[in-house]
Amino acid sequence: MASAAPNTPVWETLDWTALPPVSEPLTCDVCVVGLGGSGLTAIHELRGQGVDVIGVDAGMVAGGAAGRNGGLALAGLAPFYHRAVEDIGRERALGLYRATLDEQQRMLEATPGHVRVTGSLRIAVDAAEGEDCVKQFEAMQEDGLPVELYDGDFGRGLMFPTDMSFNPLARCRSLARQAIEKGARLFESSRATEINGESVVAGGHAIQCGSVIVAVDGRLDQLLPELSGRVRTARLQMLGTEPTTDIQLDRPMYLRDGYEYVQQLPSGALALGGFRDMHEADEWTHDATPTDEIQELLEGFLRAALSPNAKITHRWAASVGYVEGTLPVMEEVRPGVWAIGGYSGTGNLVGALAGRAAAAAATGAETTLLALFHGA
Ligand SMILES: Cc1cc2nc3c(=O)[nH]c(=O)nc-3n(C[C@H](O)[C@H](O)[C@H](O)COP(=O)(O)OP(=O)(O)OC[C@H]3O[C@@H](n4cnc5c(N)ncnc54)[C@H](O)[C@@H]3O)c2cc1C
Structure with missing residues (x-):
C-alpha cells in the first residue's frame, strides 16, 4: 500500500465533493461556525426545531480534529469517572x-454504517494505574454505570462494554450530507473573521443572524480571544499502518491514563496516537503538522507492542482545546454568541452534547443538558 499524502488521516476515503464558499451576504436565524462533529450536531438539533441555520467552516467539513481523531467514542468526560465525581460532584x-x-445510542442511530459497538479497554501500565482502575471501577459500579474488570491478553485494567469505534471523517461527512438534506445551508472555505450576536463575517461576506454558535474547539482562543486564558490549543498526533495480522485487537484500547490509544480497523490497519506529554512544551501550539519527535515515539510503540512489520502509511495531526478541570466551555461569551469547546482531547461525544446544549441555549429551548454543563 502506498503512503498517503502528508498529514492525511487513515480515515480519508476521497469521496467528498467540496461545498461552495459563502459568496454573497446571507441571512438566517442561527449561524454555526465550525463544521466538526460538535457544530454539525448543533445544526441537526437546530433543524430539528425548524430553525433556519447556516454553517460555515474555514476549511472543509471535519477538516479539523473531528475528522482526524482516534475514532473512539468513549462514554464519560475527559477525566476518569471517579476524578470527575471529585471535581464536579456525583450528581x-x-x-x-x-x-x-x-449520545452513543444517537450516534449509532444517525450513522449506523460508520460506527461499531466494540467496547474499549483501559489498560494499566503500572501498579499505580492498576489501583486507579480499581477506584474507577468501584465508583462506576456504585453508580450503576457499565464497566467490567479486565485481565486478558493485553494486561489488566477495565472494559467498557458500550464504547464504540468509528470512522470520524466518514461519520461527519454523513452528518453534513444529512443536514443539507434537512435544509441547512453549509459552506466550506469560509473563515469567520468577525463575530457578534447579530452577524458573522465569513469568507468576506456578512451573515445576518439572531445568534451564533462557535464550535471550533482547538481554535477557540484565536477566534474568541476572551477565552484565551481558559482554553489552550494543543496538537495531537497519530499514525496509521497498512492492514496487518501481527496482532488482533477486537476493541480499541488506551493506556497510561489515556495518553496512548490504538484501534484496529476492520481491514486490519492500525491507528494509534499519543505521547503529547513527552514533548509537552512543543505540543502547545496551533500548528497542526506532525513532528519527527512524536512520530518516532509512536513508531517505537507500534514496533514494540503492536506490529514489528506493518508499513506505516499515514502520519497526521490536528488541534484540540484543553481546559483546566472537568467541564468544557459551553457558554454565552458575547451577547447572542455561544462558544463550545475545550474537550481536553475527548470531544467526540461531549462535543456533540455541547452542540445540543448550545443549540437549545441559542433558541431558548428547554434541555436538562444546560444544568449539567452549568450546574444551575
Ligand atoms: C489526533 C487526535 C485524536 C483524538 N482522539 C479522540 C478520540 O479517540 N475520542 C474522542 O472523543 N476525541 C478525540 N480527540 C478529540 C476530538 O477529535 C475533538 O475534541 C473533537 O473532534 C472536536 O470536534 P469539534 O467539532 O468541536 O471541533 P473541530 O473538529 O476542531 O472542528 C472545528 C472546525 O472549525 C473550523 N474553524 C476553525 N476556525 C474557524 C474559523 N475562524 N471560521 C470558520 N471555521 C473555523 C475548523 O476548520 C474545523 O473544521 C482527538 C483529537 C485528535 C487531534
Whole structure:
C-alpha cells in the first residue's frame, strides 16, 4: 500500500465533493461556525426545531480534529469517572456520564454504517494505574454505570462494554450530507473573521443572524480571544499502518491514563496516537503538522507492542482545546454568541452534547443538558 499524502488521516476515503464558499451576504436565524462533529450536531438539533441555520467552516467539513481523531467514542468526560465525581460532584458527573451513554445510542442511530459497538479497554501500565482502575471501577459500579474488570491478553485494567469505534471523517461527512438534506445551508472555505450576536463575517461576506454558535474547539482562543486564558490549543498526533495480522485487537484500547490509544480497523490497519506529554512544551501550539519527535515515539510503540512489520502509511495531526478541570466551555461569551469547546482531547461525544446544549441555549429551548454543563 502506498503512503498517503502528508498529514492525511487513515480515515480519508476521497469521496467528498467540496461545498461552495459563502459568496454573497446571507441571512438566517442561527449561524454555526465550525463544521466538526460538535457544530454539525448543533445544526441537526437546530433543524430539528425548524430553525433556519447556516454553517460555515474555514476549511472543509471535519477538516479539523473531528475528522482526524482516534475514532473512539468513549462514554464519560475527559477525566476518569471517579476524578470527575471529585471535581464536579456525583450528581453532575453521573448526569453527564449518562448523557454520553445516550449520545452513543444517537450516534449509532444517525450513522449506523460508520460506527461499531466494540467496547474499549483501559489498560494499566503500572501498579499505580492498576489501583486507579480499581477506584474507577468501584465508583462506576456504585453508580450503576457499565464497566467490567479486565485481565486478558493485553494486561489488566477495565472494559467498557458500550464504547464504540468509528470512522470520524466518514461519520461527519454523513452528518453534513444529512443536514443539507434537512435544509441547512453549509459552506466550506469560509473563515469567520468577525463575530457578534447579530452577524458573522465569513469568507468576506456578512451573515445576518439572531445568534451564533462557535464550535471550533482547538481554535477557540484565536477566534474568541476572551477565552484565551481558559482554553489552550494543543496538537495531537497519530499514525496509521497498512492492514496487518501481527496482532488482533477486537476493541480499541488506551493506556497510561489515556495518553496512548490504538484501534484496529476492520481491514486490519492500525491507528494509534499519543505521547503529547513527552514533548509537552512543543505540543502547545496551533500548528497542526506532525513532528519527527512524536512520530518516532509512536513508531517505537507500534514496533514494540503492536506490529514489528506493518508499513506505516499515514502520519497526521490536528488541534484540540484543553481546559483546566472537568467541564468544557459551553457558554454565552458575547451577547447572542455561544462558544463550545475545550474537550481536553475527548470531544467526540461531549462535543456533540455541547452542540445540543448550545443549540437549545441559542433558541431558548428547554434541555436538562444546560444544568449539567452549568450546574444551575
Ligand atoms: C489526533 C487526535 C485524536 C483524538 N482522539 C479522540 C478520540 O479517540 N475520542 C474522542 O472523543 N476525541 C478525540 N480527540 C478529540 C476530538 O477529535 C475533538 O475534541 C473533537 O473532534 C472536536 O470536534 P469539534 O467539532 O468541536 O471541533 P473541530 O473538529 O476542531 O472542528 C472545528 C472546525 O472549525 C473550523 N474553524 C476553525 N476556525 C474557524 C474559523 N475562524 N471560521 C470558520 N471555521 C473555523 C475548523 O476548520 C474545523 O473544521 C482527538 C483529537 C485528535 C487531534
